[in-house]
């Protein structure tokens with residue numbers, strides 16, 4: 001594997017970052033998880049836009065332009081002969097001192113890793129997930145805004161540990177008011193009748209790119225989509241439920257906190273959206289091999 005770090009490619013063994021990098025010392029940095037399908041990078045511009053929004057929010061001056069980062073992602077895929085895979089784009093605050101002052105970090109580092117990902121085993125896509133709500137509350141906007149895709153994922157990891165301890169793969173996180181925010185690495189949707197619902201971003205969710213794609217696919221197929229605050233009651237009584245994320249794609253949920261959702265099997269609307277999503281991912285995106 002060839003890994004891009006600050007304009008050069010390194011082998012896996014030699015791809016190294018300083019122990020003084022504040023990305024490591026403080027989780028001070030940002031990232032994107034991006035997918036390539038069929039020789040194209042899916043929604044690349046949207047991911048790079050979000051990276052720059054995260055950077056702005058944490059006052060991080062990315063030392064490359066939008067176009068240069070897009071090129072670095074595509075070039076790294078080509079260097080690794082990738083056609084289908086997962087790309088991790090990371091920008092760290094860079095090398096600083098042992099104190100946390102970010103002004104001591106002279107130059108952020110840009111890293112691109114192009115590899116593979118399989119978040120859930122195939123049987124979960126077929127039969128659906130069993131998930132639980134956990135006690136770890138989603139980060140507050142005025143503490144660490146969940147819209148920032150920062151290198152500090154401890155909030156999500158703590159929730160994931162609770163899910164693991166509860167014997168399930170994923171957790172629903174509520175916000176401090178008790179409304180559903182999102183899962184540890186995915187956005188959440190429910191279907192009720194011909195309506196699709198997902199929590200508003202203000203409830204404490206990441207501005208998911210898959211979320212946006214799915215909202216548009218549903219609207220195009222005539223569904224009514226809205227983003228109200230959702231409680232656990234709403235989710236338990238949904239006809240269908242599914243999660244979205246670049247890594248997870250669309251994955252059905254059939255049980256939440258012991259309550260069977262709908263028929264207990266992946267629903268028709270979910271299945272339709274999965275098909276439409278795959279049609280889109282396989283036929284669009286930034287070409288790696290023009």
Ligand SMILES: Cc1ncc(COP(=O)(O)O)c(C=O)c1O
Nearest residue numbers: 185186187206208209210245246
């Ligand atoms: C906390 C969180 N929510 C939602 C998502 C889904 O976002 P996207 O569809 O842009 O991958 C992710 C994925 O990275 C995430 O980490």
